[in-house]
Amino acid sequence: MVTGYLDRAGYVVDRAGDGPAALARAAGHRPDLVVLDLMLPGMDGLEVCRRMRADSGPVPVIMLTARGDEDDRILGLEVGADDYVTKPFSPRELVLRVESVLRRTRPRADTGPLGAAGLTIDPAARRATKNGTELALTLREFDLLAFFLRHPGRAFGREDLMREVWGWDFGDLSTVTVHVRRLRGKVEDDPARPRLIQTVWGVGYRFDPSATDPAEREV
Numbered sequence: 001m002v003t004g005y006l007d008r009a010g011y012v013v014d015r016a017g018d019g020p021a022a023l024a025r026a027a028g029h030r031p032d033l034v035v036l037d038l039m040l041p042g043m044d045g046l047e048v049c050r051r052m053r054a055d056s057g058p059v060p061v062i063m064l065t066a067r068g069d070e071d072d073r074i075l076g077l078e079v080g081a082d083d084y085v086t087k088p089f090s091p092r093e094l095v096l097r098v099e100s101v102l103r104r105t106r107p108r109a110d111t112g113p114l115g116a117a118g119l120t121i122d123p124a125a126r127r128a129t130k131n132g133t134e135l136a137l138t139l140r141e142f143d144l145l146a147f148f149l150r151h152p153g154r155a156f157g158r159e160d161l162m163r164e165v166w167g168w169d170f171g172d173l174s175t176v177t178v179h180v181r182r183l184r185g186k187v188e189d190d191p192a193r194p195r196l197i198q199t200v201w202g203v204g205y206r207f208d209p210s211a212t213d214p215a216e217r218e219v
Contacts, residue, residue, distance in 0.1 A: 001091075002035060002064070002091075002094065005091040005094065005095060006035075006094075006095065006098065009095045009098075011098070014031065017041070018041045018042040018043065019041070019042045019043025019044065019047065019048040020042050020043055021042075022034075022036070022040075022048050022052075023043075023048060023052060023055070026052050026055070026059065027055060030059065031059060032102060033060045033061075033062065033098060033101055034052065034060070034061045034062070035064055035094070036048060036049060036061050036062065036063055036064065036081070037063075037064050037065060038064070038065035039065060039066065045063060045065070046075060049061055049063075049080055050079050053079075053080045053136075053138075058080075058136065058137060058142070060082045060101045060102070060138075060139045061080060061081045061082055061083075061138075062081065062082065062083040062084070062085060062097055062098065063081040063083070063084045063085070064085050064087070064089075064094070065084075065085075065086060065087065077175060077178040077179065077182075078182070080138050082138055082139045082140045083097050083100075083101055083140075083166075083175075084172075084175070085097055100166070100167050100168075101139065103167075104139060104140075104143055104167070112124075114146065114149040114150060115149070116149055116152060116209035117196055117210075118130055118131045119149065119187060119196075119209075121142070121145060121149060123146060126142060128142055128145060130186075130187055135186050135187070136186070137183075137186065138182075140165065140166070140179050141179060141182060141183045141186070143165050144161070144165050144179055144180070145183060147164060147165050148197065148205075148207035149207065151207065152207050152208070152209050153206065153207070154206060154207075155200040155203045155204060155205070156204050156205060156206070157203055157204035158173045158176040158177065158204050158205075159173065160204065161204065161205070162175065162176055180197060180205055183197065184196075184197050195208075196208060
């Protein structure tokens with residue numbers, strides 16, 4: 001059914017019936033995006049996502065599952081999913097989510113490389129580095145870091161980040177929380193005491209490239 005809707009929306013869709021087959025297909029021909037069911041025979045979607053990230057790099061992934069518990073959503077995001085759609089869902093909603101994720105894989109035409117505090121990103125190449133070492137960022141992590149670099153020193157609520165980075169006017173705000181935590185794990189020297197991506201209590205988050213002493217600030 002999902003394949004049929006995406007076909008009619010104009011996408012070329014390759015279908016795999018289980019986890020090992022999905023990994024083999026992705027290895028043979030890197031997809032532009034993966035719609036990945038959590039409940040799969042042979043290997044669950046979380047393990048498929050982990051292995052696909054390790055083998056194929058930052059392929060955009062939309063998790064699709066009947067399990068709607070918050071813990072399951074967060075776990076899917078923690079292993080690198082870029083979006084999460086819970087059954088039952090509107091086919092049009094899934095198509096819109098696919099369009100949104102793919103749109104954000106295209107480089108912005110209005111900006112060149114950005115950098116601060118040892119971090120640099122090249123939107124055209126979709127590459128990010130920290131002190132010269134390349135960072136393995138997911139699609140949303142890259143977009144989130146790019147947004148922070150474009151707006152240093154400004155505090156944004158989770159609703160603002162969901163609208164500006166994800167392009168949604170509504171959604172589960174824990175998505176933003178999880179992605180900020182994952183991004184901190186990759187760009188902070190000490191993720192437990194974040195210096196660059198600060199929590200602004202009662203507001204949200206602020207990227208502060210000039211901060212130097214996290215020990216004197218609550219986070």
